[in-house]
Amino acid sequence: MRVLVAEDTYALAVQLRARLEEDSHSVDVALDGEQALYSAETEFYDAIVLDLGLPKLDGLTVLRRLRAAGRTTPVLILTARSGWSDKVDGLNAGADDYLAKPFAIAELLARVNALIRRSHGQTVTIFETGNLRIDIARQTVTVDGQPAVLTALEFKLLAALAHNIGQPVSKTRLTEHLYAQDFDRDSNTLEVIVSRLRRKLGEEAIATLRGKGYVLIARRDGATAGT
Numbered sequence: 001m002r003v004l005v006a007e008d009t010y011a012l013a014v015q016l017r018a019r020l021e022e023d024s025h026s027v028d029v030a031l032d033g034e035q036a037l038y039s040a041e042t043e044f045y046d047a048i049v050l051d052l053g054l055p056k057l058d059g060l061t062v063l064r065r066l067r068a069a070g071r072t073t074p075v076l077i078l079t080a081r082s083g084w085s086d087k088v089d090g091l092n093a094g095a096d097d098y099l100a101k102p103f104a105i106a107e108l109l110a111r112v113n114a115l116i117r118r119s120h121g122q123t124v125t126i127f128e129t130g131n132l133r134i135d136i137a138r139q140t141v142t143v144d145g146q147p148a149v150l151t152a153l154e155f156k157l158l159a160a161l162a163h164n165i166g167q168p169v170s171k172t173r174l175t176e177h178l179y180a181q182d183f184d185r186d187s188n189t190l191e192v193i194v195s196r197l198r199r200k201l202g203e204e205a206i207a208t209l210r211g212k213g214y215v216l217i218a219r220r221d222g223a224t225a226g227t
Contacts, residue, residue, distance in 0.1 A: 001046035001116050001160065002026045002177045006036035006062065007078065008054050016049065019105050020112070024139060024156045026177050033057025040066055040073065044176055046116045049108070050095075051078040052086050060089055067094035074115035076108070113137075116163075127162040130219035132201055134162045141201070148200050153178060157193050158216070161206065166218035168209045 003025045007013040010031065017027045028043070030036035033054035040048060040062070052059035063075060077090040077098045087098050097111050113136075117125070125137040133142045136159055141148040150158065160177045161169055175190055194214055198206055207215050 001163070002028075002044065003112060004028050004030060004036065004039055004043070004045045004048045006030040006033070006048065006054060006059065007051045008032060009051075015105065016108070019109060021152075023109055023113070024136075024152065024159055025112075026156065033059060033062050037062045037065060040071065041069065044173065045073050046119065046177075047112050048073055048075045049078065049112065050075050052090060053080070060086070060093055063090065063093045063095060072119075074119045076111055076115060078103075127165055129165060129217065130205075132205055134158060136162065143201055150197070150200065153193055154197055154200070157190075158197060158201075161214060161216035165216050168212040168215040170213040174213065 001024075003020055005013055005016045005020070005027055007016065007029070008031050013029045013031065017029055020027045025046075028039055028045075030039050034056045036048075036050065036054060036059075037057060039045075050059045050063060054062065059077060063077070066073070066075070074096045075094065077087075077095045079086045079090065079098055079100050087100070090098055096115050099108055099111065113125075125135065127134045127136070131144045133145075135141070139155055141150055141155070141158065156178055157174060160174055171190055178190070178193075194206055194208075205217060207217055209215055
């Protein structure tokens with residue numbers, strides 16, 4: 001999934017980006033509030049990690065403007081441990097969750113993933129369809145019970161399709177999920193990744209719908225989602 005990290009402490013922002021990318025997310029970073037607001041208004045994100053103490057435009061103002069504009073992207077706010085009033089203000093402004101600094105990166109990952117699952121109407125991390133089993137949390141894939149070795153980009157694309165199993169996902173949205181803003185996006189690369197996935201998972205696993213994108217086929221002989 002695609003995540004925006006709005007954090008002005010550069011070292012922390014880089015650390016969060018690295019860990020989220022390890023967790024198969026595509027990540028953009030904003031180091032101030034103006035950049036965060038512009039990115040959130042002009043790009044699609046599955047979740048936003050928003051520090052309230054941003055320069056130029058504070059995080060609370062960013063959040064209020066996004067919600068006033070009708071943006072429903074899940075937002076996890078970061079606050080100072082002593083800033084209990086900031087937590088209350090953030091939640092009242094439309095934040096979906098909060099973490100007090102300092103925090104464990106593993107907890108942030110878990111909370112971001114939970115927000116994304118809820119926003120997609122899902123509380124599960126395991127998807128099964130036919131002979132294919134995808135475990136989002138463990139980042140593992142099996143075909144007929146045997147592990148399939150996927151690259152980071154291959155798994156990231158497959159996870160995006162799994163969260164929309166049976167429904168087409170446009171090439172534009174998939175490309176946005178795969179690559180951050182500062183990456184040279186190439187639609188041909190997307191086609192290559194899909195081709196590699198078909199070779200590893202079976203040609204029938206992913207279908208191309210002309211003008212609509214790609215879809216992970218939900219097969220009746222095992223199209224389920226589990227906890």
